Amino acid sequence: MPTTxxxxxxxxxxxTTVQDAGRRGVAALGVPRAGVLDAPAWRWANALVGNxxxxxxxxxxxxxxxxxxxxxxxxEATTGNLALRAVGGAAWVAVTGAPAPVRVEGxxxxxxxxxxxxxxxxxxxxxxxxxxxxYVAVDGGFDVPPVLGSRSADxxxxxxxAPLAAGMRLPLGAPGTLGGLGPGSADQVPLAAPxxxxxxxxxxxxxxxxxxxxxxxxxxxxRYRVSPASNRVGLRLADGPPLRRRAGLGELPxxxxxxxxxxxxxxxxxxxxxxxxxxxxxxxxxxxxxxxDLAAAAQAAPGTxxxxxxxxxxxx
Amino acid sequence: xxxxxxxxLAHPVVRPxxxxxxxxxxxxxxxxxxLLGDLRLRQHDGLLGAGVELVPAARTxxxxxxxxxxxxxxxxAWLSAWAPHSATAGDGxxxxxxxxxDGEDLGEVARLWGVSAEEAARRHADCSFRVAFxxxxxxxxxxxxxxxxxxxxxxxxxxxxxxxxxxxxxxPYTGVYPSPSPGGWQLIGRTAxxxxxxxxxxAALLSPGTRVRFVxxxxxxxGAGESK
Numbered sequence: 001m002p003t004t005x006x007x008x009x010x011x012x013x014x015x016t017t018v019q020d021a022g023r024r025g026v027a028a029l030g031v032p033r034a035g036v037l038d039a040p041a042w043r044w045a046n047a048l049v050g051n052x053x054x055x056x057x058x059x060x061x062x063x064x065x066x067x068x069x070x071x072x073x074x075x076e077a078t079t080g081n082l083a084l085r086a087v088g089g090a091a092w093v094a095v096t097g098a099p100a101p102v103r104v105e106g107x108x109x110x111x112x113x114x115x116x117x118x119x120x121x122x123x124x125x126x127x128x129x130x131x132x133x134x135y136v137a138v139d140g141g142f143d144v145p146p147v148l149g150s151r152s153a154d155x156x157x158x159x160x161x162a163p164l165a166a167g168m169r170l171p172l173g174a175p176g177t178l179g180g181l182g183p184g185s186a187d188q189v190p191l192a193a194p195x196x197x198x199x200x201x202x203x204x205x206x207x208x209x210x211x212x213x214x215x216x217x218x219x220x221x222x223r224y225r226v227s228p229a230s231n232r233v234g235l236r237l238a239d240g241p242p243l244r245r246r247a248g249l250g251e252l253p254x255x256x257x258x259x260x261x262x263x264x265x266x267x268x269x270x271x272x273x274x275x276x277x278x279x280x281x282x283x284x285x286x287x288x289x290x291x292x293d294l295a296a297a298a299q300a301a302p303g304t305x306x307x308x309x310x311x312x313x314x315x316x
Numbered sequence: 317x318x319x320x321x322x323x324x325l326a327h328p329v330v331r332p333x334x335x336x337x338x339x340x341x342x343x344x345x346x347x348x349x350x351l352l353g354d355l356r357l358r359q360h361d362g363l364l365g366a367g368v369e370l371v372p373a374a375r376t377x378x379x380x381x382x383x384x385x386x387x388x389x390x391x392x393a394w395l396s397a398w399a400p401h402s403a404t405a406g407d408g409x410x411x412x413x414x415x416x417x418d419g420e421d422l423g424e425v426a427r428l429w430g431v432s433a434e435e436a437a438r439r440h441a442d443c444s445f446r447v448a449f450x451x452x453x454x455x456x457x458x459x460x461x462x463x464x465x466x467x468x469x470x471x472x473x474x475x476x477x478x479x480x481x482x483x484x485x486x487x488p489y490t491g492v493y494p495s496p497s498p499g500g501w502q503l504i505g506r507t508a509x510x511x512x513x514x515x516x517x518x519a520a521l522l523s524p525g526t527r528v529r530f531v532x533x534x535x536x537x538x539g540a541g542e543s544k
Binding site for chain 2 (some may be wrong): 024026027031158203205206207254255256257260261278280288291
């Protein structure tokens with residue numbers, strides 16, 4: 001019987017959660033999707049340690065419920081600053097997403113590269129030097145119990161594992177069971193540096209006609225900044241002109257929400273919904289940011305300038 | 317006029333929600349139930365992808381996860397031509413919720429209805445409910461079935477913590493808090509039934525289409541004891 005491999009949390013960082021591709025098919029029960037905010041960085045980290053990278057084909061069988069779990073779970077570390085000790089066996093580890101110094105037993109090792117951490121050794125991820133969120137993948141994935149088909153922590157609904165805390169023990173899955181090609185087999189993927197200005201395309205939303213035409217027309221030329229109140233629920237925009245509603249429309253009954261929906265509360269400041277967004281909402285959605293643009297949104301630090309660029313359709 | 321929904325006899329108004337979702341708006345919660353039922357049938361018959369999510373709400377059904385443009389165009393045409401009809405009555409499973417009618421706001425609700433607290437409880441328990449949609453929190457179901465004239469406003473000041481199992485009213489809806497949370501609904505009673513358990517299958521006892529009855533019980537040792 002093989003020894004159980006695990007990582008013990010020595011320093012949890014300000015907000016570090018376990019995340020995979022999230023929960024699907026449960027929105028009608030009021031359950032948010034959750035899951036990684038920067039999907040390309042998550043895929044890359046998993047590829048570097050030999051975990052399957054396709055978030056549908058690479059499912060892990062969940063023995064308890066017999067269901068399927070979306071992809072290998074990684075850690076999503078907001079601003080980095082965490083330390084983990086390997087227990088029970090060696091592991092391949094890769095850190096991607098926001099660049100940060102990585103050390104094993106104090107020795108600098110590669111960021112964005114597979115790194116071997118032996119039993120008893122301390123892995124440290126320092127403060128991010130740009131961007132917001134680091135992804136820490138291990139071979140076999142973090143094997144916390146799945147909830148409703150996913151290992152993701154959902155901070156809005158309170159589902160899945162709690163954010164990391166000192167002393168917490170995170171079991172690892174068996175190496176080599178996730179269908180990957182083996183550590184180090186991933187092509188080097190150039191990482192888009194966190195943008196100096198975040199440009200988010202805005203495809204049509206259902207309630208565009210709730211907004212004053214001149215206010216909408218000015219949107220593409222309007223600069224906002226990422227608010228420090230942004231979190232896994234939404235990227236909040238601040239420091240720009242409020243989007244004005246047309247008069248006399250009253251209240252909107254709650255309606256279903258999607259990832260990337262740009263909701264505009266009464267104060268007129270847009271909120272771009274991220275993975276932990278509520279499944280329904282009562283504020284009008286002016287447009288939807290396509291999923292491909294949301295990874296950059298997840299890495300935009302507070303204060304980053306943002307523009308929403310109305311786009312009729314997406315080129316394939 | 318823009319911003320308005322269709323009247324109760326018209327076809328749905330179909331709006332894009334980005335490039336992968338459609339939002340169909342209908343005239344009543346009965347039509348939401350009927351449209352949701354028909355969309356589920358289409359999904360069951362393979363006419364909609366298994367990964368497509370159907371999210372009903374007060375006057376809309378969201379169809380999300382339409383990755384294929386042709387599928388989206390075809391569905392938009394089908395939705396625009398959908399003819400409103402009555403929801404198939406009595407098709408959902410029935411869940412009975414044993415309820416102690418002793419909520420802190422029962423007196424206020426009774427006053428709004430112009431009856432005694434006992435009569436308010438009786439009237440509520442006499443209604444047949446259906447889950448119109450879920451939202452706000454996992455397993456929080458918006459139940460329709462109260463007559464329109466029994467609609468009540470939310471509390472002026474929301475409570476910072478409402479206990480799990482609280483049975484409450486707001487607007488035309490009845491809800492049962494599946495977990496402790498802040499809330500502004502008027503509390504009329506409580507149940508010991510666990511409506512939400514993420515480790516149970518199904519996790520949610522109440523999902524869209526489920527029929528519900530509240531069964532009055534007296535206060536037992538576990539907080540919601542024997543049937544009257």
